[in-house]
Amino acid sequence: MDAERWGALTPEQVSGWITFDRERADWTYREGDPAMAARQAEGVAGLWNKLGRHRAALLADEVGTGKTLQALGVMALLWKAKPDARVLVMAPNRDICRHWEREYAKFVRTHYKQSDDVVRRVRDGEPVHGARLAWSLAELAQAVEARTHRLFVTTIYSLSGLMRNEHDEGVDRLQGAAVAAAGIHRRLKAALGGRGFDLLVVDEAHYFRNSRGMSQRARAACSFFGPPEDRLGERALLMTATPSHASMHDVAAILGYVTEVGQDKPDALLKKYTLRRLRRMNGRDGSYDKYAYRHELAVASDLVNDPAAELFFALYQKLLVSKEAQEGRRFLYGYLEGFESFKVQESEAEHETEEDVAKRDFQGAPDTEILTRLARMHESLGGLPAHPKYDALVNACVPADVFDAGVDVHEHKHLVFVRRIPSVREIVARVNVAYDRQLGQRILQALAPDDTGGLLRRWEASHWSREVFNRHFGGHGEADDAMLLESNDAAAEEHADADANVHSRVADLFVVKKTGAQRSTDASNFSLRLRKPESLFSLLLEPASDYKAGTYGYHYRRQSGDRLRDEYASAALEARGAGEKRGVGVVADDKLDFARPMPTLWGLMYRQLDAADRERIDRLAREPAKAESFGRYLKNGFLFASPVIVELYCWYAEFRQRGETGDAQQRYLALVDFLGAGLKDSLAFAYFRAALQTFDALWENVPDEDRQGWHKLTGLNSPAFYASGAVKDRQRLILGFNSPFYPNVLAATSVLQEGVNLHLQCRKVHHYGIAWTPGDNEQRVGRVDRLFGKVNALLERDGRAELAIHYPYLARSFDEEQLASFVREKHLVEERMDACRQSPIGAEIDLRRASNAWRSYLRTPREDMVESNLVDPYPYDPKEEGPDGVYTPHLAEGRAEDP
Numbered sequence: 001m002d003a004e005r006w007g008a009l010t011p012e013q014v015s016g017w018i019t020f021d022r023e024r025a026d027w028t029y030r031e032g033d034p035a036m037a038a039r040q041a042e043g044v045a046g047l048w049n050k051l052g053r054h055r056a057a058l059l060a061d062e063v064g065t066g067k068t069l070q071a072l073g074v075m076a077l078l079w080k081a082k083p084d085a086r087v088l089v090m091a092p093n094r095d096i097c098r099h100w101e102r103e104y105a106k107f108v109r110t111h112y113k114q115s116d117d118v119v120r121r122v123r124d125g126e127p128v129h130g131a132r133l134a135w136s137l138a139e140l141a142q143a144v145e146a147r148t149h150r151l152f153v154t155t156i157y158s159l160s161g162l163m164r165n166e167h168d169e170g171v172d173r174l175q176g177a178a179v180a181a182a183g184i185h186r187r188l189k190a191a192l193g194g195r196g197f198d199l200l201v202v203d204e205a206h207y208f209r210n211s212r213g214m215s216q217r218a219r220a221a222c223s224f225f226g227p228p229e230d231r232l233g234e235r236a237l238l239m240t241a242t243p244s245h246a247s248m249h250d251v252a253a254i255l256g257y258v259t260e261v262g263q264d265k266p267d268a269l270l271k272k273y274t275l276r277r278l279r280r281m282n283g284r285d286g287s288y289d290k291y292a293y294r295h296e297l298a299v300a301s302d303l304v305n306d307p308a309a310e311l312f313f314a315l316y317q318k319l320l321v322s323k324e325a326q327e328g329r330r331f332l333y334g335y336l337e338g339f340e341s342f343k344v345q346e347s348e349a350e351h352e353t354e355e356d357v358a359k360r361d362f363q364g365a366p367d368t369e370i371l372t373r374l375a376r377m378h379e380s381l382g383g384l385p386a387h388p389k390y391d392a393l394v395n396a397c398v399p400a401d402v403f404d405a406g407v408d409v410h411e412h413k414h415l416v417f418v419r420r421i422p423s424v425r426e427i428v429a430r431v432n433v434a435y436d437r438q439l440g441q442r443i444l445q446a447l448a449p450d451d452t453g454g455l456l457r458r459w460e461a462s463h464w465s466r467e468v469f470n471r472h473f474g475g476h477g478e479a480d481d482a483m484l485l486e487s488n489d490a491a492a493e494e495h496a497d498a499d500a501n502v503h504s505r506v507a508d509l510f511v512v513k514k515t516g517a518q519r520s521t522d523a524s525n526f527s528l529r530l531r532k533p534e535s536l537f538s539l540l541l542e543p544a545s546d547y548k549a550g551t552y553g554y555h556y557r558r559q560s561g562d563r564l565r566d567e568y569a570s571a572a573l574e575a576r577g578a579g580e581k582r583g584v585g586v587v588a589d590d591k592l593d594f595a596r597p598m599p600t601l602w603g604l605m606y607r608q609l610d611a612a613d614r615e616r617i618d619r620l621a622r623e624p625a626k627a628e629s630f631g632r633y634l635k636n637g638f639l640f641a642s643p644v645i646v647e648l649y650c651w652y653a654e655f656r657q658r659g660e661t662g663d664a665q666q667r668y669l670a671l672v673d674f675l676g677a678g679l680k681d682s683l684a685f686a687y688f689r690a691a692l693q694t695f696d697a698l699w700e701n702v703p704d705e706d707r708q709g710w711h712k713l714t715g716l717n718s719p720a721f722y723a724s725g726a727v728k729d730r731q732r733l734i735l736g737f738n739s740p741f742y743p744n745v746l747a748a749t750s751v752l753q754e755g756v757n758l759h760l761q762c763r764k765v766h767h768y769g770i771a772w773t774p775g776d777n778e779q780r781v782g783r784v785d786r787l788f789g790k791v792n793a794l795l796e797r798d799g800r801a802e803l804a805i806h807y808p809y810l811a812r813s814f815d816e817e818q819l820a821s822f823v824r825e826k827h828l829v830e831e832r833m834d835a836c837r838q839s840p841i842g843a844e845i846d847l848r849r850a851s852n853a854w855r856s857y858l859r860t861p862r863e864d865m866v867e868s869n870l871v872d873p874y875p876y877d878p879k880e881e882g883p884d885g886v887y888t889p890h891l892a893e894g895r896a897e898d899p
Contacts, residue, residue, distance in 0.1 A: 006052035011041040017080065018044065018073050018111055025113065034287050036787055039277055040066050042876035044073035046275045049880050051235045056259035060276040060836060063241040063782025071201055071237055072107040076119045078199055079129065083118050085198035088233065089153045092204050094135065095730055096755035097153045101131040102703055137162065141187040156207050159220040174219045181220035185232055200233025200258065204754050205240040208257055209250035225257045233258065241782065242775040244836050270836055276874040278834060281787060283795030286866040290785060293865060295802045296858035299396060300811040301388035309386045312374060317814050319370045389810045390430055393768055396806060397745045398434040402643050403442060405683050409690040409740045410790050413762035416747040417780050419769030424722035424747040427768065429502040431720035431745045439506040439646050440464050446650035447473050464505035466518040473522050504718040510645055511717065526649050527639055533569035536664045541638060543631035544603035545575045547621035551597035557590040577624060595665055599672055605688045608680045616692050629707050634691055636713040638684065641741035647683045651675055690740035697760050697788065698738055706735060713741060720745035723752050734758065754779050759789025766806040770819060774826040774833055781805060802861055820854035827857035835873040
């Protein structure tokens with residue numbers, strides 16, 4: 001689209017086509033409105049005008065302000081103006097690319113106001129332009145040449161792998177990458193009629209800050225984006241919350257890939273191209289900036305009363321200083337993160353190194369050799385010393401009482417960042433062991449209430465093994481257990497991405513194994529009883545018949561081989577109006593009435609809800625498809641991804657000890673009565689309410705396939721999980737962490753540092769390993785500090801909230817010195833970083849700046865949380881004109897033609 005046709009826009013005009021309030025389809029912009037919705041409308045208008053006037057724009061709004069939403073707004077209005085426009089989005093990795101695909105579809109359905117067959121289809125409200133994902137530049141070129149799409153999404157990483165298989169000596173890999181990228185550039189320009197993409201969007205643009213770096217990505221990017229006279233995109237929108245990530249030189253480097261920056265200073269470039277507004281969350285008493293609620297906490301651990309550990313760390317520090325002096329090297333952040341790095345074991349390699357950011361993590365640090373030597377010496381003397389820093393982290397992440405239903409479920413969520421890759425597994429293993437201790441004790445209290453401790457000690461010493469459990473409690477089975485195991489999907493919950501070395505051993509008791517002598521346990525049989533349609537007890541976790549408190553009146557009996565089997569699930573589905581009428585046909589299914597109406601746990605809990613939560617259920621009941629989805633979500637969460645299954649099993653064990661007699665219906669009703677007595681103070685009720693209160697937000701942020709069955713929850717049966725490049729299916733971890741269900745603790749390397757949302761349930765971040773720079777640190781915290789997350793919800797409800805940011809460290813050691821240096825430096829540059837005026841930052845530790853007063857640089861919440869002195873460094877300017885100097889948008893009203 002020519003510059004003279006681009007025109008200019010105002011926020012009022014933008015809000016005529018787009019709503020930025022997801023609860024109000026008729027929302028319109030009002031000048032002076034401080035809400036983020038108004039600021040996002042201003043952002044779209046400001047970006048549109050900069051793109052029209054300068055052909056490039058840099059959206060540098062703070063982390064968590066809805067940059068993706070604003071970019072989608074620009075894209076939608078571009079298609080409105082030019083229905084055949086072609087757009088390319090580049091994001092760091094595949095997970096973030098898929099996030100763009102989902103967010104684009106959601107934006108069109110919920111934010112774009114018109115069904116016009118230009119952006120949103122009239123017939124179904126879906127996007128006119130489907131996103132075409134391409135995982136390599138060659139695949140991207142083929143997709144564009146096919147002329148079947150107008151929106152293309154690819155990875156920044158695709159620029160790094162162009163010469164991946166070239167290992168011959170003498171091959172210039174960097175030059176080869178540049179040549180290959182230039183070839184792709186020519187193919188794309190030819191397929192696009194010589195003009196290039198109408199709009200190029202680069203997410204996390206700070207990946208391109210090392211424009212002169214000796215990497216394939218830097219060299220390939222120059223050729224791929226093209227020289228000034230032959231740009232790949234007619235216009236380019238760059239997005240990053242940290243445009244001066246390490247220094248002000250980053251600004252020119254980032255912009256230089258897509259526009260001519262000349263000799264302009266960074267300040268001039270920022271003023272010309274940039275929008276940067278600081279995040280403010282709406283709350284009960286006004287709007288809140290991040291310094292109102294952030295609470296940084298130094299978490300000390302000590303070596304007191306442990307001579308072996310004290311000796312170890314004394315030797316470590318002496319050898320470290322000697323090593324640094326001999327080699328003339330500076331100290332770098334990341335030392336002394338943990339002992340896992342020197343255990344005598346094969347190093348875990350990153351199986352998938354798609355994310356360039358993962359290169360910031362490491363299997364070890366320069367101190368690994370020292371740690372290995374000391375570790376072997378200590379092991380020869382009887383074992384490794386204690387690591388109190390691990391213990392402090394585990395104590396912070398594991399609740400004092402897992403079964404205390406009085407603690408809000410979201411308080412169990414902890415996001416932990418590390419630097420050394422093996423640390424994630426070590427942390428997760430230790431957290432799961434700590435959870436297992438509580439879960440195992442609760443189970444033993446129910447199964448062996450008279451045990452004086454001997455049985456508990458033997459079982460714990462076996463690491464909560466299935467063999468010991470079956471030896472002592474295998475005789476508790478019931479007559480129908482064998483029948484339940486006959487079903488061929490008994491082991492469906494086992495997940496290919498599971499790590500048996502770190503998972504919860506107690507949670508594993510509830511999993512049916514595919515083979516082996518210990519295939520099932522009394523616990524796994526109980527789990528089957530709650531989900532197999534042949535068991536009447538499967539009704540317990542079904543939705544109420546009317547999705548409120550309704551009961552069930554009948555079931556089916558069918559011939560299966562030489563047996564008659566009762567079947568309850570399809571009858572319940574039919575009673576809710578969500579299944580097909582079965583009737584009696586050639587394959588005779590007898591419809592049998594229950595002697596008494598059969599209630600469900602859902603119905604019992606509905607009666608306990610307050611008015612606000614009942615209204616949420618009532619709204620669900622008016623949308624049966626969504627209510628059915630919530631039912632599957634809740635059932636999978638209860639059975640596989642929470643301590644609720646342990647609570648239910650313990651209740652059942654205690655109920656069974658009462659010796660109730662009668663047929664299945666009588667026993668079921670007796671169990672329901674037994675459960676009802678303590679339901680209001682139970683974990684089941686707490687998780688039910690938490691799931692209900694946050695379901696809408698999660699529903700909006702997951703793909704349709706997840707909404708249908710919520711099957712990803714079935715593989716999340718441990719309280720803690722880890723995310724690294726070796727974990728392929730990170731989306732299931734993100735889904736679970738954003739739900740009330742497992743994982744409660746998510747330990748991650750840098751693969752989750754950018755571009756993902758982990759904020760719906762969590763308000764606690766732990767920097768177990770220090771980030772390289774304050775920019776990296778801010779990106780980490782930004783996974784949780786986002787609009788519409790848990791912190792935002794607490795501000796709206798209470799007018800107060802805390803985002804807890806923990807810095808664990810080993811007191812009176814080099815670990816404390818490196819943390820002190822980092823905290824001081826971070827505090828000094830934060831305001832400059834907010835204003836995009838970053839001074840150069842490196843990964844070296846300057847111990848000369850360490851001070852005993854370093855804790856004074858930690859942020860604490862303001863008493864008056866609403867008061868704010870923050871000023872947006874580069875706000876929307878209503879006086880900024882379009883290319884023709886007139887606010888005359890030329891937005892087409894025609895239909896999109898086929899590509």
